[in-house]
Amino acid sequence: MKFAVIGGTGLIGSQVVKDLNAAGHQAVPHSKSTGVDVITGQGLDEALAGADVVINLTNSPTFDDASPAFFQTSMDNLLAAAEKGGVGHFVILSIVGTDQVPELDYYRAKALQEHIVANGPVPFSIVRATQFMEFMDAVMSWTADGDTVRLPATPIQPIASKDVAGAVAEVAAGAPLNGIRNIAGPEIFTLDELGRFTLSRKGDSRTVVTDPTAGMFAVVNGDVLTDKDAHLAPTRYTDWLS
Numbered sequence: 001m002k003f004a005v006i007g008g009t010g011l012i013g014s015q016v017v018k019d020l021n022a023a024g025h026q027a028v029p030h031s032k033s034t035g036v037d038v039i040t041g042q043g044l045d046e047a048l049a050g051a052d053v054v055i056n057l058t059n060s061p062t063f064d065d066a067s068p069a070f071f072q073t074s075m076d077n078l079l080a081a082a083e084k085g086g087v088g089h090f091v092i093l094s095i096v097g098t099d100q101v102p103e104l105d106y107y108r109a110k111a112l113q114e115h116i117v118a119n120g121p122v123p124f125s126i127v128r129a130t131q132f133m134e135f136m137d138a139v140m141s142w143t144a145d146g147d148t149v150r151l152p153a154t155p156i157q158p159i160a161s162k163d164v165a166g167a168v169a170e171v172a173a174g175a176p177l178n179g180i181r182n183i184a185g186p187e188i189f190t191l192d193e194l195g196r197f198t199l200s201r202k203g204d205s206r207t208v209v210t211d212p213t214a215g216m217f218a219v220v221n222g223d224v225l226t227d228k229d230a231h232l233a234p235t236r237y238t239d240w241l242s
Contacts, residue, residue: 003027003172004048004087006038006078007057011134012093015165016055016172025173031058038074044081053089054082054122055172060109063216067109075116083121090122091172093164096130096157096182100224104216114180123176129164130157130184130225133240136198139191143214147206149199150214151192157226158194159185160240163233182230187237191217194237201241 003020007013008029020027028047030036036043038058048054056078060067082090094110101107117124131139136158143150167183189197195208212218217225 001025001052001173002050004051004054005029005057006036006047006054007031007059008055009033010057010059011132011161012165012168013055013057015162016057016169019165019169020173023169023173038077039070041077041081044077045084048078048081048085048087051085051087053091053172054078054087055091055168057093057168060106063104063106065105067106068112071109071113072116075113075120079116079120079122087122089172089176090117090120090124091168092117092124092126093168094126094128094180095225096128096184096227096230097220097224098128101220103219123178125171125174125177126180127164127168127171128180128182129167130159130227130230132164133158133160133185133235133237136194139215139217140195140198142216143211144206149195149206149208150211151195151208152212152214152218152220153190153192153210154217154220155188155223155226156191156194156217157184157188157230158237159183159233160235163235167231167233182227184227184230184232185237186232186234188223188226188228189237197237198241201238
């Protein structure tokens with residue numbers, strides 16, 4: 001099968017391309033660096049021509065109130081090009097619980113993206129993943145101040161990016177779900193607990209202070225970012241850190 005991987009040079013996209021090609025498919029990465037722009041539409045028709053499946057892994061450059069416009073425009077352009085090119089399967093990567101945190105602009109934007117693909121002209125699959133293990137350092141940097149990192153006790157279920165890529169590749173190579181598949185890491189932590197564990201394992205002497213008002217995840221209520229019934233990935237956080 002031929003796959004057009006939009007955003008195929010990023011963290012997930014590059015691994016999806018590698019996985020699909022290793023399985024004997026033809027996966028071609030596309031991004032701004034290859035002359036494809038999902039906002040202007042430049043290069044989209046050419047990128048999607050002859051593709052059996054398009055995998056959209058592009059992301060908004062910001063997490064603020066500009067993100068819904070990015071997903072609206074990019075999805076409109078991609079779906080139009082996919083329909084024109086006769087693509088039979090459109091895959092996007094989203095977030096577990098994205099429709100449960102309307103307080104966050106970015107989560108509302110991802111929910112909008114899901115709505116657009118589900119109501120579009122092409123058979124689709126949505127893969128929802130929990131928080132990436134690779135993002136933990138960035139999450140801590142948002143609320144770091146000197147020797148202290150402030151984090152809320154929000155439950156999360158971290159997943160390794162390689163496991164996300166594997167799941168996206170598997171879904172993309174199958175029949176369209178016309179629905180959602182949730183994937184998650186094998187363990188649930190609170191964010192502050194995970195921060196302490198991470199710093200300890202890295203020999204970082206900073207202290208994590210539990211602060212229910214700190215950072216983006218402070219507005220999350222309950223355990224909506226976790227899913228015990230999801231397809232569980234194999235990589236544990238301890239093994240990933242090693």
